[in-house]
Amino acid sequence: MNSQFIEVDYCNRAQAFKWLWATVSFVQAILGYYAFSDNLYATPIYLANLTFFVVGCGYYFIELRKYKVFPNNIVLTGALIVIVSWLFMAHSIMLMWSEESAVEKVLLLGFFSLLMCFNSSRFMVIASTIPIMAAHLFYQVYYVDLSGMPLFVSFIKYPFFVAAIIITHVNHNTRLVESHRKLVELNKELTVLRNIDDLTAIYNRRAFDEKLNYLLELHNRNKQPVSLMILDVDYFKRYNDSLGHWQGDQCLKQIAKTLGEAVKRETDVVARVGGEEFGIILPNTDLDDCQIVAQNVINTLKGKQFPHPNSAVSSQVTVSIGCACIQGSISSYEAIYHRADQALYRAKEQGRNRYSI
Secondary structure, eight states: OOHHHHTOOSSOHHHHHHHHHHHHHHHHHHHHHHHHHTTOTTOHHHHHHHHHHHHHHHHHHHHHHHOSSOOHHHHHHHHHHHHHHHHHHHHHHHHHHOOHHHHHHHHHHHHHHHHHHTTTOHHHHHHHHHHHHHHHHHHHHHTSOOOHHHHHHHHHHHHHHHHHHHHHHHHHHHHHHHHHHHHHHHHHHHHHHHHBOTTTSSBOHHHHHHHHHHHHHHHHHHOOOEEEEEEEETTHHHHHHHHOHHHHHHHHHHHHHHHHHHOOOTTOEEEEOSSSEEEEEEETOOHHHHHHHHHHHHHHHHHHTOBOTTOSSOSBOOEEEEEEEEOSSOOOHHHHHHHHHHHHHHHHHTTSSSEEO
16 A cells, blocks of 8 residues: 555645644634733734734635645644744743743644544654644743753653654544555455356456457547457257256256367457357457357357257357457447448358358
8 A cells, every 4th residue: 555545645735734824823713802902012022913914814714725735745734833933822822921831832722633634644644743733832932931841741741742642643543544455355355246257257237348449449549350259058058958957057057168168369359148148349450350259169068068958050159240340430339240240141041050151
């Protein structure tokens, strides 16, 4: 599993940054209210903070108009702007009002908003925490004059929360990767069940139709020939009447296996398209080569010598084959299938146990 899957964003990056900047704007609004109420709006630190906030807003509006999902360089720049904004606000509160508890709460709010935004990236979680954590330590030592156990208790919450969220990510990603693996396996199984005939374990009519349509689309673009063979087991109803339906099912299984042996290329498609009717699609094959394959199918089945107790053409199980080829002219599924089906009827009219074109 690649890292792009493991480090997938839990939500759209641009959307996450909208909420992150909304939090910054909310705190800025409160800070502005008190700055104007106390006539501190001309304080240099507040003016520097307000200027940086306005520049940050301009940057976000420009980038949000350009990107629906932020690329990595925008994420890093945006993270830097947000971190500096939180530090400006915290320092403004300390210098303008000397409110140590308010500074700590602002830093904690910034810390948790960054954790939520960078939920998907351990590197960003750690990198964005370090300056917030350093600022908190500076204010506690320089302004509050904490030391010893009180300082340790005040400081330890940051690495504790970072460790907790990273462990949560690891456990979550482990389960996510395992769930993804199981879904991939289940999807493969469902695809097989959807395209494979239950009785003969070869392609079913649905898969046959899809592959023939796909190959005809390629033919219409590349003008490469596509050949089709429709096969019908001769006098199969008499076979069932004589030996029973269970034995008839075993006969169909053997025929499907024989067709797989007679058709050599991996790109060729063998499918059961009806009760005792089979289809073979031969990509990049002209009509002459299609007849060679048809004769090979008849000879291979003859070599197996599956007994037929009530056939009018042989003591063994035989098939009649209709061959058709689309070459040069643009055509459709219905056209090539109709040609092969008409050729099959001619093979039956001519005595069965043969192919016709």
